[in-house]
Amino acid sequence: MSFSKLDVRAHIQNLTAAKTLEPHWGYADRAVPCTNDAGSCAYLDVVYSAHDRGMLYTGILWSTLGGILFIWAILRHFNEPTISPSLTVPRLAGLRKLRVSLAVFSRRYLLPDAVRVIFGRTTRLQVLVLAALAGYLLIFSFVGITYNTWITPVSGMDGVYNTRSSIGPWSDRVGVLAYALTPLSVMLSSRESFLSLITGLPYQTFNFLHRWLGYIIFVQSALHTIGWCIVELRLYQPQPKVGIEWITQTYMIWGIVAMILLLLIFVLSTPWGIRLTGYETFRKLHYVLAMVFIGACWGHWEQLKCFLLPSLIFWFLDRGARLIRTAVLHYHPGEESGMLGFKSIEAAITRFSDEEHGDVIRLDLENVQEPWNIGQHYYLCFPQGSVWQSHPFTPLNAPEIVKGTVKHSYILRAKTGETRKIADLAANGVLTTPVILTGAYGETITKELAPNTNIICVAGGTGITYVLPLLLSLAQQPSSPDRKIDLVWAIKHTSNVQWIRQELDLLRKAKKAMNLKIRIFATRDTNTPTTSRESILPAKNEDEKSMQALQQSSSEADLCDCDLDVPVKLGGGSAESRHPDLQKLITEFLDNTITGPTSIFASGPGGMLSDLREIVAKCNSASKLWNGDEKFDVNLCYDDRLEW
Template identity: 70%
Template sequence: MPFTLDARHIQNMSAATAIEPHWGYADRAVPCTNDAGSCAYLDDVYSSHDRGMLYSGILWCVIGAILLLWVVLNQSNAPTLSPSLASTEPAGLVRARRAVRALACKYLLPDAARLVFGRTTRLQVLTLALLVGYLLVFSFVGIVYHTWVTPVSDMPGVYNTRDSIGPWSDRVGTLAYALTPLSVLLSSRESFLSVITGLPYQSFNFLHRWLGYIIFVQSSLHTIGWCVVELRLYQPQPTVGLEWVTQTYIIWGIVAMILLLLMFALSTPWGIRLTGYETFRKLHYVLAMVYIGACWAHWKALKCFMWPSLIFWFLDRGARLVRTALLHYHPDHTGGGLALKPAAASITRFPDPEHGDVLRLNLENGQDPWDVGQHYYLCFPKSSVWQSHPFTPLNLPVVKNGTVQHSYLLRAKGGETKKIANLAIESKSTPVILTGAYGESIATHLTPSTNILCIAGGTGITYVLPVLLGLARQPPSPDRKVELIWAIRHTANTEWIEAELDLLQKARNTLNLEIRIFATRDATSKTPSEASIENCNLTVPKIEEKAPIESEASCCGCDKPASVERLGGSEDSSRHPDLPRLVSSFVGDTVRGPTSVFASGPGGMISDLRDIVASCNDGPKVWKGQERFDVRLVCDDRLEW
């Protein structure tokens, strides 16, 4: 069915000899029988719209080409190549690739304009800037900037002012529609972009948020532009304005703009603090779907952009349900057959009235193992079936008798985790519904020639601990250096992962592993050696004020005990580890090979590490064969270098 809006451009459809279709816009009557000024204006309107659709298509072609190039580069850089193929790769090409990576890391890894963009790397901001640059250019190109004063039929002496603001408003509106599917793609947890690029879904959160801001600005400009045209430039007023604003498609446009304004307000830091994150998230889902429907009703000729948006959203929601069902669809031993059952998790509670209790959950589930570095969303039905939160398993995924054990650390500061902490007082177990696994595998960074530095703050140890446990199962690599730096508030916090630390302690000599723990709230020790844990047992809550005796240090099979350095002066003051010195010292002391830094902790620590790791990279030196200046950061946001 042709899409017509006769009143919009005062076209005489009955006098037309042909109807000219335009993709995404009203059909045009040809030849134009209006006055010369109106016909020239219509020429500009339709040619501008056609170019806008072309530029939208070019935008998606560029996105597709970038994704295709990404796949090709990922395949060429894949470390899973067979040894025979890897050995045939020219050494110069390998050095060149590593040098380019080190050079890019040096300049694109640090945070960019934190006051504006938050804790976001320069790479993310550069990607956003390229998109904004494209939109700025093609929002104005191909429009004839002119003003036409045309008579109003049957009203002598009354004139319409037709200006290029109309075609320009249509252009920015078209681009806003074209960006909607991309915004939905960037927000998906079951992300198609992750499949293509290998980056986890959370790496796209920054672009999703700012793309939403761009769509809001474009839609606002589109609305303001047409309000100026219909309520001021077209005559006679207020007749034209009232007839325009009461049309169905305009009413739906107003609804869409109100919904977009609500989403924008709720997505700001102030909006999220006001409503709470979970409320914001649920409202965002609902408002986004209603917004897409309102956009469809406002301008159905551009439904080609709304269809993909809806499809991407429903695929994401459906895939989440399928993942959850596959994880919990197990044999029912009571009645036979299969049934959906949550996993039963045991709870160990570590009281901390000052900063919130820490809970350790241990559960077993019949499933395939996940990859180290991935995480699961946990839902606690006893508390709420409408909320789930991401947590990284701190243990290695090992299948035993058809089941895999999961272990998690949760700090109960408030909200859902606080409810679980209260439940733990009454019961030592709780049902858990899992969804996942999500995120990238970090096993590709654990090659024998790569030095490993793990840095964690507090419960962030769950991200780096599986890396070390996995290394303990690999054949030893004599020249590889491995180190763990863990910042905790109190020495007693080592109880969270007592068994895992004992395993690492036994594997220290084999791994060439150094374990350094910093207690930021405990009374300051004179020297790190004086804070050494007696008998090499990392899990003793209290540390005596003495250096270890040689016999004590050797009783657990290690030649040097792990140490806890206490940095705080009192319970209400703390200092943090000197990360620039620690990282630089580690990189400088490596024998050979690049370094991968695995990190998880507070945002400030991650931002500092980005600056530190960037400063350690040197592309020209890597090109000359000095691999130690090729340093990669792999952290919770999985922005990989």
């Protein structure tokens, strides 16, 4: 009989007396019958039964996740909006009324931030999902294990005894669960997300769960390690002989390597670790360490490769899909290009100097491609700086094909790193720079935008790029008399409107037809002699003179109402007076709304988004909606990439 299938876990079994091998998925085969002492045999019964149940629980976990995703995909298919701007939106009734009411109810209680000191600026919904997963893992880390202690003699050594306890089976259980969660962690981190394809949620939605699932895996792995160190270095005798033999085995060496790598991943992924290394360094180290960690786990316990192999496959599929996206965008065989028809895109640079907060750069480029969907973003790589870095930016223009090409326009604040290099090039007179695009990523924010949906766009600084394409697209569509639109933009200085001067001009011309109201808040400017018309926007022609007039405010407390199209409120002395009162603005908007739901689109600093989540939650009321008042259906769609 061959016992080649038995591995290191067989050392407590009497192999010479075994008649057969009993297979156990994910574990060492068991020698049957057990010819050890009664205590050791009882202990082995607990070990193998606890492991088998643990594998069953991992199957239940993945079956539950698969079932949820399947149901989600089915519901998403049947709930695909069929609304056209030219159609009249039906009144809420039947299943649609129930679905919308449930959505409003969930926003009311699950949209605000949850325990910000621990979880950061994260919604209660995400924390609830995390709590449900953590609760499942906590329960199934302990159930299905017989807890006992067995004192067994050490063969050939009189008066020396081993203490066998349920610490071993429990440690194996949490280790199995950590392995089972690894592919889920990789899926949650993927930019080319399989989960996004099923749920329709953008990949960045899963970043919070990826981070905290990583923390859970670290805790599970640490408990697994501590448990077996107690068993092998304390409970088993004689010491230190047993401990040395155990720690020098190959599978244990790989286990130590895996734990060290996981500790490094954990430390470097904390806010302190990211600040210490810098985000780009953290990101690359995270990729490398994670893949080596999975390899070390394979070396430690090959029997559970059923969880490790999918993790590697998901990771390589994600990287491969990114390369394919980039290749498709830059493959222009009919043009003069580099290897295999791949060509970077030349982007025109416009620099807006700002020594206090960092220069702002506008990039304008054209590419032969399919237009993206409003709300999506691209990753931009600047080869003149580094081909190993890319950053997410949202095009500020509406996606449309003109003469066979699609125009992209971006604004980005140059502080450090690659964006600073682009600003330095512009400062030295360089007018263009090559750009490599990857995308488009993210959800389509207009997919459920009915003709009677009122819209509030709230942006802070460069966050205007998220809401501007939506407004520009609506300006090109037939007007909807039932729709009311507001734009609230907070900028540091009035001169910042120059970033999007052309686009703002288009909105001003169409605002009457759109029923659009534009409000701009210059939070760092005050109504002093130094904020003259000339210092804000130097006049070069009549169009710019008219734009200068739009930057003036008659007082610090009130919007200028000097028959101007776009008044600008100048900030006062305190932080409260410098920033727009979002609670007041949104409440007044809803009070003046005649009919229909409201969608709020927002992008900006984390504090602004947290305030909006709280405000929007209070504005939702399922009971009033159920009674027919759609004004209390207030949805929030926001871009949180500025918090990355």
